[in-house]
Amino acid sequence: MKKGRMIVVDGSNGAGKTTVIEAIRDHLQHVNRETVFTREPGGTPIGEKIREILLSPEAGEMADVTELMLFAAARAQHVREKIMPAVEAGKVVVSDRFDSATVSFQHYARGLPLELITTLNEIAVDGLKPDMTIILDLDPEAGLVRVGSRGDDLDRLEKEKLDFLHKARDGYLGQAKASPDNFVVIDASQSLDNVISEVLSVVDQVIEA
Numbered sequence: 054m055k056k057g058r059m060i061v062v063d064g065s066n067g068a069g070k071t072t073v074i075e076a077i078r079d080h081l082q083h084v085n086r087e088t089v090f091t092r093e094p095g096g097t098p099i100g101e102k103i104r105e106i107l108l109s110p111e112a113g114e115m116a117d118v119t120e121l122m123l124f125a126a127a128r129a130q131h132v133r134e135k136i137m138p139a140v141e142a143g144k145v146v147v148s149d150r151f152d153s154a155t156v157s158f159q160h161y162a163r164g165l166p167l168e169l170i171t172t173l174n175e176i177a178v179d180g181l182k183p184d185m186t187i188i189l190d191l192d193p194e195a196g197l198v199r200v201g202s203r204g205d206d207l208d209r210l211e212k213e214k215l216d217f218l219h220k221a222r223d224g225y226l227g228q229a230k231a232s233p234d235n236f237v238v239i240d241a242s243q244s245l246d247n248v249i250s251e252v253l254s255v256v257d258q259v260i261e262a
Contacts, residue, residue, distance in 0.1 A: 057140035061151040064189035067196030068241035076249045089139040092149035097134045100127040117163045128177040153186050161224030162217045185259045188225045189241040193218035
């Protein structure tokens with residue numbers, strides 16, 4: 054049985070995660086790897102209900118620590134119900150966001166203590182670590198333009214001030230610099246073809262390792 058893998062696609066809002074993940078889906082189908090695609094917050098019935106609360110613009114009064122604990126709760130269910138069983142079965146799990154997002158948004162942007170976030174993340178993931186986290190890096194201003202061009206309503210986090218989004222971006226880049234073996238940063242401002250080509254090259258390295 055082939056070894057299971059976990060790949061996370063994360064990064065700036067509007068950086069093209071959805072399009073990139075679709076390209077990964079097509080590629081992994083072509084190379085006949087059984088794959089599970091999922092997202093955070095969400096991925097399970099319980100997680101999706103938590104997602105509705107977390108991203109609702111109507112939840113503007115949410116305390117920062119409440120937000121953190123809801124993300125951790127959704128992740129704990131996600132790992133145990135969906136991700137871990139798939140990896141143990143030899144499948145490739147591709148997740149739209151994971152624990153790096155919590156460090157970026159709740160520590161770097163919100164200012165919550167890293168020790169608290171690390172402790173909750175460790176409980177939530179139960180020893181699971183992604184094989185690779187791909188960061189799609191894009192200037193927040195450009196990202197918001199892209200998000201706005203989709204015509205969708207902004208969620209609660211997308212409505213945060215630019216300073217918040219810049220700090221979150223710094224969080225992703227900081228994590229990648231600190232753990233170069235576990236993160237790769239891809240410039241999402243370049244052409245989509247180039248972005249996808251670089252992403253698929255990383256995916257191939259991970260699944261063939």
